[in-house]
Amino acid sequence: MARYTTSRLAQVSRWIAEEAVELGVPVSVDALCRTAVARLGVSGAVLTVDTSGWPEVGCATDALGERLAELQVTVGEGPAVDVWRGGGPALVADLDAPSSQARWPMFAPLAVEVGAASLFALPLCVGAIRVGVLSLYRVEAGHLDVATLTDSLAFAELALRLLLDEQAGLNKAGGVAEDVLPLHNPQVHQATGMVAAQLDVGMADAFAHLRARSFAEQTPLSDLAADVVARRRRFDRDGELP
Protein backbone atom coordinates (compact mmCIF):
# COMPACT_ATOMS: atom_id res chain seq x y z
CA MET A 1 0.00 0.00 0.00
CA ALA A 2 2.27 2.73 1.23
CA ARG A 3 5.50 3.39 -0.56
CA TYR A 4 7.28 2.64 2.66
CA THR A 5 10.93 3.16 1.84
CA THR A 6 13.21 1.58 4.36
CA SER A 7 16.44 3.47 4.64
CA ARG A 8 19.09 2.59 2.09
CA LEU A 9 21.76 4.49 3.95
CA ALA A 10 23.10 1.45 5.79
CA GLN A 11 23.37 -0.63 2.63
CA VAL A 12 25.02 2.14 0.63
CA SER A 13 27.38 2.83 3.52
CA ARG A 14 28.42 -0.85 3.51
CA TRP A 15 29.06 -0.72 -0.24
CA ILE A 16 31.38 2.23 0.20
CA ALA A 17 33.25 0.55 3.06
CA GLU A 18 33.70 -2.61 0.97
CA GLU A 19 34.95 -0.63 -2.01
CA ALA A 20 37.42 1.25 0.20
CA VAL A 21 38.78 -2.03 1.60
CA GLU A 22 39.13 -3.43 -1.90
CA LEU A 23 41.01 -0.34 -3.08
CA GLY A 24 43.09 -0.35 0.09
CA VAL A 25 42.17 3.28 0.83
CA PRO A 26 40.33 4.95 3.72
CA VAL A 27 36.66 5.76 3.29
CA SER A 28 36.59 9.06 1.43
CA VAL A 29 34.58 10.97 -1.12
CA ASP A 30 36.86 9.41 -3.72
CA ALA A 31 35.90 5.88 -2.70
CA LEU A 32 32.29 7.04 -2.53
CA CYS A 33 32.31 8.31 -6.12
CA ARG A 34 33.86 5.09 -7.39
CA THR A 35 31.26 3.04 -5.50
CA ALA A 36 28.47 5.14 -6.97
CA VAL A 37 29.68 4.37 -10.49
CA ALA A 38 29.98 0.65 -9.73
CA ARG A 39 26.57 0.35 -8.06
CA LEU A 40 24.30 2.84 -9.80
CA GLY A 41 25.00 1.99 -13.41
CA VAL A 42 26.11 5.51 -14.27
CA SER A 43 29.06 6.40 -16.48
CA GLY A 44 30.73 8.61 -13.94
CA ALA A 45 30.48 10.73 -10.83
CA VAL A 46 31.96 14.09 -9.97
CA LEU A 47 31.86 15.85 -6.66
CA THR A 48 32.26 19.60 -6.52
CA VAL A 49 32.95 21.36 -3.26
CA ASP A 50 32.79 24.93 -2.08
CA THR A 51 36.18 26.37 -1.37
CA SER A 52 36.11 29.87 -2.78
CA GLY A 53 32.45 30.60 -3.33
CA TRP A 54 32.50 28.73 -6.62
CA PRO A 55 32.18 24.98 -7.04
CA GLU A 56 35.54 23.30 -7.53
CA VAL A 57 36.18 19.70 -8.49
CA GLY A 58 36.75 17.65 -5.34
CA CYS A 59 36.99 14.35 -7.12
CA ALA A 60 35.93 12.89 -10.45
CA THR A 61 35.90 9.29 -11.62
CA ASP A 62 36.92 10.21 -15.17
CA ALA A 63 37.91 13.09 -17.43
CA LEU A 64 34.34 13.63 -18.64
CA GLY A 65 33.22 14.37 -15.10
CA GLU A 66 35.92 16.93 -14.64
CA ARG A 67 35.04 18.46 -18.00
CA LEU A 68 31.35 18.74 -17.12
CA ALA A 69 32.13 20.41 -13.80
CA GLU A 70 34.58 22.86 -15.37
CA LEU A 71 32.24 23.73 -18.23
CA GLN A 72 29.54 24.78 -15.80
CA VAL A 73 31.91 27.06 -13.94
CA THR A 74 33.19 28.51 -17.21
CA VAL A 75 29.79 29.37 -18.66
CA GLY A 76 28.24 30.08 -15.26
CA GLU A 77 25.20 27.87 -15.75
CA GLY A 78 24.16 24.23 -15.65
CA PRO A 79 22.37 21.73 -13.41
CA ALA A 80 25.10 21.71 -10.74
CA VAL A 81 25.11 25.53 -10.70
CA ASP A 82 21.32 25.54 -10.21
CA VAL A 83 21.66 23.00 -7.41
CA TRP A 84 24.40 25.10 -5.86
CA ARG A 85 22.13 28.12 -5.81
CA GLY A 86 18.77 26.49 -5.17
CA GLY A 87 19.18 23.59 -2.76
CA GLY A 88 17.05 21.03 -4.64
CA PRO A 89 18.27 18.33 -7.05
CA ALA A 90 18.31 18.87 -10.83
CA LEU A 91 17.57 15.61 -12.62
CA VAL A 92 18.15 15.90 -16.35
CA ALA A 93 17.29 12.73 -18.24
CA ASP A 94 18.19 14.16 -21.64
CA LEU A 95 20.62 17.05 -22.06
CA ASP A 96 19.77 17.18 -25.75
CA ALA A 97 16.03 17.66 -25.17
CA PRO A 98 14.63 21.07 -26.12
CA SER A 99 13.69 21.79 -22.50
CA SER A 100 17.30 21.19 -21.37
CA GLN A 101 18.75 23.21 -24.24
CA ALA A 102 16.38 26.07 -23.42
CA ARG A 103 17.17 25.97 -19.70
CA TRP A 104 20.95 25.98 -20.18
CA PRO A 105 21.53 27.43 -23.68
CA MET A 106 25.31 27.55 -23.24
CA PHE A 107 26.03 24.52 -21.10
CA ALA A 108 23.64 21.91 -22.56
CA PRO A 109 25.01 21.91 -26.16
CA LEU A 110 28.59 21.82 -24.86
CA ALA A 111 27.80 18.94 -22.50
CA VAL A 112 26.31 16.94 -25.34
CA GLU A 113 29.31 17.78 -27.50
CA VAL A 114 31.77 16.38 -24.94
CA GLY A 115 29.75 13.18 -24.71
CA ALA A 116 27.29 13.45 -21.80
CA ALA A 117 23.64 12.56 -22.38
CA SER A 118 22.06 12.76 -18.93
CA LEU A 119 23.11 14.46 -15.72
CA PHE A 120 21.74 14.13 -12.21
CA ALA A 121 22.99 16.82 -9.86
CA LEU A 122 22.31 16.28 -6.16
CA PRO A 123 22.78 18.92 -3.46
CA LEU A 124 25.03 18.33 -0.47
CA CYS A 125 23.63 20.90 1.90
CA VAL A 126 22.12 21.52 5.30
CA GLY A 127 19.78 24.43 4.85
CA ALA A 128 21.90 27.48 4.08
CA ILE A 129 25.11 25.46 4.50
CA ARG A 130 26.11 24.60 0.96
CA VAL A 131 28.84 21.98 1.08
CA GLY A 132 28.93 20.71 -2.46
CA VAL A 133 27.18 18.95 -5.31
CA LEU A 134 27.35 15.28 -6.33
CA SER A 135 26.76 14.91 -10.06
CA LEU A 136 26.11 11.56 -11.71
CA TYR A 137 26.06 11.33 -15.48
CA ARG A 138 25.49 8.89 -18.28
CA VAL A 139 26.57 8.79 -21.88
CA GLU A 140 23.07 7.58 -22.74
CA ALA A 141 19.85 9.52 -22.16
CA GLY A 142 17.26 8.21 -19.75
CA HIS A 143 15.69 8.66 -16.34
CA LEU A 144 16.93 7.10 -13.13
CA ASP A 145 14.43 4.50 -11.95
CA VAL A 146 12.94 4.97 -8.49
CA ALA A 147 15.29 2.52 -6.72
CA THR A 148 18.39 4.03 -8.35
CA LEU A 149 17.22 7.55 -7.51
CA THR A 150 16.71 6.56 -3.87
CA ASP A 151 20.19 5.05 -3.72
CA SER A 152 21.67 8.10 -5.46
CA LEU A 153 20.20 10.32 -2.76
CA ALA A 154 21.65 8.00 -0.11
CA PHE A 155 25.08 8.41 -1.75
CA ALA A 156 24.59 12.18 -1.65
CA GLU A 157 23.61 12.12 2.00
CA LEU A 158 26.68 10.06 2.91
CA ALA A 159 28.94 12.36 0.88
CA LEU A 160 27.46 15.30 2.78
CA ARG A 161 28.20 13.61 6.11
CA LEU A 162 31.80 12.89 5.07
CA LEU A 163 32.38 16.51 4.05
CA LEU A 164 30.71 17.86 7.19
CA ASP A 165 32.96 15.64 9.33
CA GLU A 166 35.92 17.12 7.51
CA GLN A 167 34.66 20.67 8.09
CA ALA A 168 34.18 20.04 11.79
CA GLY A 169 37.63 18.49 12.01
CA LEU A 170 36.19 15.11 12.93
CA ASN A 171 38.02 12.57 10.87
CA LYS A 172 36.59 9.36 12.08
CA ALA A 173 38.60 6.31 11.15
CA GLY A 174 35.48 4.17 11.14
CA GLY A 175 34.12 5.37 7.82
CA VAL A 176 30.73 6.85 7.05
CA ALA A 177 28.37 6.39 9.95
CA GLU A 178 24.92 6.45 8.43
CA ASP A 179 22.88 7.84 11.26
CA VAL A 180 24.83 9.67 13.91
CA LEU A 181 24.17 13.18 12.68
CA PRO A 182 20.60 14.19 13.63
CA LEU A 183 19.91 16.36 10.58
CA HIS A 184 16.17 15.72 10.93
CA ASN A 185 16.06 17.43 14.33
CA PRO A 186 14.84 21.04 13.90
CA GLN A 187 16.49 22.13 17.15
CA VAL A 188 19.92 21.33 15.71
CA HIS A 189 19.29 23.89 12.97
CA GLN A 190 17.77 26.44 15.35
CA ALA A 191 20.83 26.08 17.58
CA THR A 192 23.08 26.56 14.54
CA GLY A 193 21.32 29.86 13.85
CA MET A 194 21.70 30.96 17.46
CA VAL A 195 25.40 30.09 17.57
CA ALA A 196 25.91 31.93 14.27
CA ALA A 197 24.52 35.05 15.96
CA GLN A 198 26.48 34.50 19.18
CA LEU A 199 29.81 34.10 17.38
CA ASP A 200 28.97 36.37 14.46
CA VAL A 201 29.95 33.69 11.95
CA GLY A 202 28.23 31.96 9.04
CA MET A 203 25.99 28.92 9.39
CA ALA A 204 28.71 26.51 8.24
CA ASP A 205 31.14 27.70 10.92
CA ALA A 206 28.43 27.75 13.57
CA PHE A 207 27.47 24.18 12.73
CA ALA A 208 31.11 23.08 12.83
CA HIS A 209 31.52 24.73 16.26
CA LEU A 210 28.47 22.92 17.58
CA ARG A 211 29.68 19.58 16.29
CA ALA A 212 33.20 20.03 17.59
CA ARG A 213 31.86 20.96 21.01
CA SER A 214 29.51 17.97 21.04
CA PHE A 215 32.42 15.71 20.06
CA ALA A 216 34.81 17.17 22.64
CA GLU A 217 32.29 16.82 25.44
CA GLN A 218 30.93 13.49 24.23
CA THR A 219 27.46 15.04 24.42
CA PRO A 220 24.93 14.06 21.75
CA LEU A 221 24.44 16.92 19.29
CA SER A 222 20.67 16.89 19.91
CA ASP A 223 21.19 17.39 23.65
CA LEU A 224 23.67 20.22 23.15
CA ALA A 225 21.30 21.85 20.63
CA ALA A 226 18.40 21.59 23.09
CA ASP A 227 20.54 23.34 25.72
CA VAL A 228 21.46 26.13 23.31
CA VAL A 229 17.85 26.65 22.25
CA ALA A 230 16.70 26.67 25.89
CA ARG A 231 19.46 29.25 26.56
CA ARG A 232 21.13 27.03 29.12
CA ARG A 233 24.34 27.14 27.07
CA ARG A 234 25.81 29.77 24.80
CA PHE A 235 28.92 30.14 22.70
CA ASP A 236 31.24 33.06 23.09
CA ARG A 237 34.11 34.22 20.91
CA ASP A 238 36.49 34.35 23.86
CA GLY A 239 35.65 30.85 24.90
CA GLU A 240 32.35 29.39 25.86
CA LEU A 241 30.45 30.71 28.84
CA PRO A 242 28.49 28.14 30.81
Added chain:
Amino acid sequence: MDGERLVETFVELADTLVDDFDVIDFLHMLVDRCVELLDVDAAGLLLVDHQGRLQLIATSNEQARLLELFQLQNDEGPCLDAFAAGTRVSHPDLANAGERWPRFTAAATEAGFAAVDAVPMRLRSEVIGALNLFRNESGVLDATALRTATALVDVATIGLLQQRSIHHHQVLTEQLQAALNSRVIVEQAKGLVAERLQVDMDTAFAALRGYARGHNLKLSRVAHEVIAGNINTAELLNAPTRTTPLRR
Protein backbone atom coordinates in the same frame (compact mmCIF):
# COMPACT_ATOMS: atom_id res chain seq x y z
CA MET B 1 -17.73 26.57 9.12
CA ASP B 2 -17.18 29.60 6.91
CA GLY B 3 -18.37 28.33 3.52
CA GLU B 4 -16.93 31.20 1.53
CA ARG B 5 -13.56 30.82 3.17
CA LEU B 6 -13.63 27.08 2.45
CA VAL B 7 -14.28 27.63 -1.24
CA GLU B 8 -11.49 30.18 -1.32
CA THR B 9 -9.16 27.62 0.27
CA PHE B 10 -9.97 24.97 -2.33
CA VAL B 11 -9.31 27.43 -5.10
CA GLU B 12 -5.95 28.36 -3.58
CA LEU B 13 -4.98 24.72 -3.06
CA ALA B 14 -5.72 23.96 -6.68
CA ASP B 15 -3.55 26.83 -7.84
CA THR B 16 -0.21 25.03 -8.00
CA LEU B 17 0.61 25.52 -11.65
CA VAL B 18 2.06 28.95 -11.08
CA ASP B 19 5.70 29.74 -11.87
CA ASP B 20 6.67 30.74 -8.37
CA PHE B 21 4.97 27.78 -6.69
CA ASP B 22 6.52 27.12 -3.29
CA VAL B 23 5.84 23.86 -1.46
CA ILE B 24 6.48 25.34 1.99
CA ASP B 25 4.16 28.32 1.60
CA PHE B 26 1.55 26.05 0.03
CA LEU B 27 1.57 23.58 2.94
CA HIS B 28 1.67 26.34 5.54
CA MET B 29 -1.49 27.68 4.01
CA LEU B 30 -3.04 24.21 4.29
CA VAL B 31 -2.28 23.78 8.00
CA ASP B 32 -3.38 27.32 8.84
CA ARG B 33 -6.69 26.87 7.08
CA CYS B 34 -7.24 23.54 8.82
CA VAL B 35 -6.94 25.24 12.20
CA GLU B 36 -9.16 28.08 11.02
CA LEU B 37 -11.89 26.02 9.37
CA LEU B 38 -12.00 22.73 11.25
CA ASP B 39 -12.10 23.92 14.84
CA VAL B 40 -8.89 22.13 15.78
CA ASP B 41 -6.18 23.62 18.00
CA ALA B 42 -3.02 22.76 16.09
CA ALA B 43 -2.08 21.15 12.81
CA GLY B 44 1.12 19.97 11.20
CA LEU B 45 2.19 18.32 8.02
CA LEU B 46 4.90 15.72 7.57
CA LEU B 47 6.34 14.62 4.23
CA VAL B 48 8.38 11.48 3.71
CA ASP B 49 11.94 11.94 2.49
CA HIS B 50 13.95 9.67 0.21
CA GLN B 51 15.01 7.48 3.11
CA GLY B 52 11.47 6.94 4.37
CA ARG B 53 11.77 9.40 7.27
CA LEU B 54 8.85 11.65 8.09
CA GLN B 55 9.99 15.26 8.04
CA LEU B 56 8.04 18.21 9.34
CA ILE B 57 7.30 20.77 6.65
CA ALA B 58 4.65 23.04 8.12
CA THR B 59 2.90 23.61 11.44
CA SER B 60 0.25 26.03 12.63
CA ASN B 61 2.53 27.08 15.46
CA GLU B 62 6.17 26.57 16.25
CA GLN B 63 6.16 25.74 19.94
CA ALA B 64 8.98 23.39 20.84
CA ARG B 65 6.60 20.90 22.39
CA LEU B 66 4.58 20.65 19.22
CA LEU B 67 7.72 20.24 17.08
CA GLU B 68 8.81 17.41 19.35
CA LEU B 69 5.48 15.69 18.82
CA PHE B 70 6.11 15.60 15.10
CA GLN B 71 9.68 14.44 15.42
CA LEU B 72 8.67 11.62 17.73
CA GLN B 73 6.48 10.23 15.02
CA ASN B 74 9.37 8.68 13.19
CA ASP B 75 9.14 6.03 15.91
CA GLU B 76 5.46 5.93 16.81
CA GLY B 77 2.26 7.89 16.55
CA PRO B 78 -0.83 8.52 14.46
CA CYS B 79 1.05 10.13 11.55
CA LEU B 80 3.38 7.17 11.20
CA ASP B 81 0.42 4.78 11.33
CA ALA B 82 -1.61 6.82 8.84
CA PHE B 83 1.38 7.01 6.55
CA ALA B 84 2.21 3.29 6.79
CA ALA B 85 -1.38 2.12 6.29
CA GLY B 86 -2.41 4.81 3.83
CA THR B 87 -5.62 5.36 5.81
CA ARG B 88 -6.89 7.85 8.37
CA VAL B 89 -5.98 7.24 12.01
CA SER B 90 -7.96 8.89 14.81
CA HIS B 91 -7.83 8.79 18.55
CA PRO B 92 -10.63 10.75 20.23
CA ASP B 93 -9.26 10.35 23.75
CA LEU B 94 -5.52 10.33 24.23
CA ALA B 95 -6.00 9.40 27.88
CA ASN B 96 -6.55 5.85 26.57
CA ALA B 97 -3.84 5.82 23.91
CA GLY B 98 -0.90 5.06 26.17
CA GLU B 99 -0.69 1.44 25.17
CA ARG B 100 -0.72 2.13 21.46
CA TRP B 101 1.76 5.02 21.47
CA PRO B 102 3.42 5.33 24.90
CA ARG B 103 5.93 8.09 24.11
CA PHE B 104 3.71 10.01 21.74
CA THR B 105 0.78 9.96 24.17
CA ALA B 106 2.90 11.18 27.06
CA ALA B 107 4.32 14.06 24.99
CA ALA B 108 0.93 15.00 23.49
CA THR B 109 -0.74 15.03 26.90
CA GLU B 110 2.02 17.15 28.32
CA ALA B 111 1.53 19.61 25.47
CA GLY B 112 -2.14 19.84 26.45
CA PHE B 113 -3.71 17.81 23.66
CA ALA B 114 -6.58 15.38 24.29
CA ALA B 115 -7.52 14.13 20.80
CA VAL B 116 -5.70 13.54 17.56
CA ASP B 117 -6.44 12.76 13.91
CA ALA B 118 -4.03 11.92 11.11
CA VAL B 119 -4.93 11.95 7.43
CA PRO B 120 -2.53 10.45 4.87
CA MET B 121 -1.52 12.43 1.79
CA ARG B 122 -2.25 9.75 -0.72
CA LEU B 123 -2.89 9.47 -4.42
CA ARG B 124 -3.74 5.94 -5.55
CA SER B 125 -0.92 3.74 -4.22
CA GLU B 126 1.46 6.56 -3.42
CA VAL B 127 1.60 8.01 0.08
CA ILE B 128 3.82 11.09 0.40
CA GLY B 129 3.08 12.22 3.93
CA ALA B 130 0.36 12.90 6.49
CA LEU B 131 -1.57 15.76 8.07
CA ASN B 132 -1.85 15.77 11.84
CA LEU B 133 -4.70 17.55 13.66
CA PHE B 134 -4.62 18.12 17.41
CA ARG B 135 -7.46 19.17 19.71
CA ASN B 136 -7.39 20.29 23.34
CA GLU B 137 -10.73 18.64 24.12
CA SER B 138 -11.35 14.92 23.80
CA GLY B 139 -14.09 13.65 21.50
CA VAL B 140 -14.63 12.46 17.94
CA LEU B 141 -13.89 15.03 15.25
CA ASP B 142 -17.12 16.28 13.74
CA ALA B 143 -18.04 14.32 10.57
CA THR B 144 -18.18 17.43 8.39
CA ALA B 145 -14.80 18.59 9.66
CA LEU B 146 -13.34 15.17 8.96
CA ARG B 147 -14.70 15.08 5.42
CA THR B 148 -13.40 18.59 4.86
CA ALA B 149 -9.95 17.71 6.19
CA THR B 150 -9.76 14.70 3.90
CA ALA B 151 -10.88 16.74 0.91
CA LEU B 152 -8.35 19.51 1.65
CA VAL B 153 -5.53 16.98 1.97
CA ASP B 154 -6.59 15.20 -1.22
CA VAL B 155 -6.64 18.41 -3.22
CA ALA B 156 -3.25 19.40 -1.82
CA THR B 157 -1.80 15.98 -2.66
CA ILE B 158 -3.08 16.13 -6.22
CA GLY B 159 -1.62 19.63 -6.44
CA LEU B 160 1.80 18.38 -5.40
CA LEU B 161 1.70 15.33 -7.64
CA GLN B 162 0.14 16.96 -10.62
CA GLN B 163 3.06 16.46 -12.92
CA ARG B 164 1.88 12.94 -13.33
CA SER B 165 3.92 11.79 -16.25
CA ILE B 166 5.46 8.37 -15.85
CA HIS B 167 8.51 10.10 -14.48
CA HIS B 168 6.66 12.26 -12.01
CA HIS B 169 8.76 10.82 -9.18
CA GLN B 170 11.71 12.80 -10.52
CA VAL B 171 9.79 16.07 -10.41
CA LEU B 172 8.41 15.19 -7.00
CA THR B 173 11.88 14.36 -5.72
CA GLU B 174 13.22 17.70 -6.96
CA GLN B 175 10.38 19.61 -5.29
CA LEU B 176 10.31 17.70 -2.02
CA GLN B 177 14.09 17.75 -1.56
CA ALA B 178 14.12 21.49 -2.16
CA ALA B 179 11.23 21.95 0.26
CA LEU B 180 12.88 19.86 2.97
CA ASN B 181 16.03 21.93 2.66
CA SER B 182 14.04 25.18 2.70
CA ARG B 183 12.50 24.06 5.96
CA VAL B 184 16.03 23.69 7.40
CA ILE B 185 16.89 27.21 6.19
CA VAL B 186 13.80 28.48 8.01
CA GLU B 187 14.94 26.73 11.22
CA GLN B 188 18.42 28.25 10.93
CA ALA B 189 16.93 31.70 10.34
CA LYS B 190 14.61 31.27 13.33
CA GLY B 191 17.63 30.57 15.52
CA LEU B 192 19.50 33.58 14.16
CA VAL B 193 16.53 35.90 14.70
CA ALA B 194 15.71 34.45 18.14
CA GLU B 195 19.25 35.15 19.31
CA ARG B 196 19.64 38.58 17.74
CA LEU B 197 16.29 39.85 18.97
CA GLN B 198 16.32 37.82 22.19
CA VAL B 199 12.91 36.29 21.54
CA ASP B 200 11.63 32.70 21.54
CA MET B 201 11.38 30.49 18.43
CA ASP B 202 7.66 31.04 18.00
CA THR B 203 8.10 34.81 18.00
CA ALA B 204 11.08 34.55 15.65
CA PHE B 205 9.01 32.50 13.24
CA ALA B 206 6.09 34.94 13.45
CA ALA B 207 8.50 37.78 12.66
CA LEU B 208 9.88 35.99 9.58
CA ARG B 209 6.44 35.11 8.40
CA GLY B 210 5.03 38.56 9.07
CA TYR B 211 7.83 40.10 7.02
CA ALA B 212 7.23 37.62 4.18
CA ARG B 213 3.54 38.44 4.09
CA GLY B 214 4.04 42.16 4.44
CA HIS B 215 6.48 42.22 1.54
CA ASN B 216 4.72 39.56 -0.51
CA LEU B 217 7.75 37.26 -0.42
CA LYS B 218 8.15 33.52 0.05
CA LEU B 219 8.97 32.50 3.60
CA SER B 220 11.99 30.50 2.45
CA ARG B 221 13.25 33.52 0.49
CA VAL B 222 13.02 35.77 3.55
CA ALA B 223 14.83 33.14 5.66
CA HIS B 224 17.55 32.94 3.02
CA GLU B 225 17.96 36.71 2.81
CA VAL B 226 18.11 37.07 6.59
CA ILE B 227 20.91 34.48 6.76
CA ALA B 228 22.73 36.13 3.85
CA GLY B 229 22.53 39.44 5.73
CA ASN B 230 20.41 41.12 3.06
CA ILE B 231 17.52 41.68 5.41
CA ASN B 232 18.38 43.32 8.70
CA THR B 233 16.93 41.32 11.60
CA ALA B 234 15.79 44.49 13.36
CA GLU B 235 13.63 45.30 10.32
CA LEU B 236 11.66 42.11 10.81
CA LEU B 237 9.71 43.63 13.63
CA ASN B 238 8.61 46.61 11.56
CA ALA B 239 6.83 44.72 8.83
CA PRO B 240 4.18 46.79 7.04
CA THR B 241 0.59 45.97 7.90
CA ARG B 242 -1.03 43.37 5.72
CA THR B 243 -3.66 44.63 3.34
CA THR B 244 -5.91 41.71 4.23
CA PRO B 245 -6.02 40.90 7.92
CA LEU B 246 -4.91 37.44 8.96
CA ARG B 247 -8.10 35.64 9.92
CA ARG B 248 -8.14 33.03 12.60
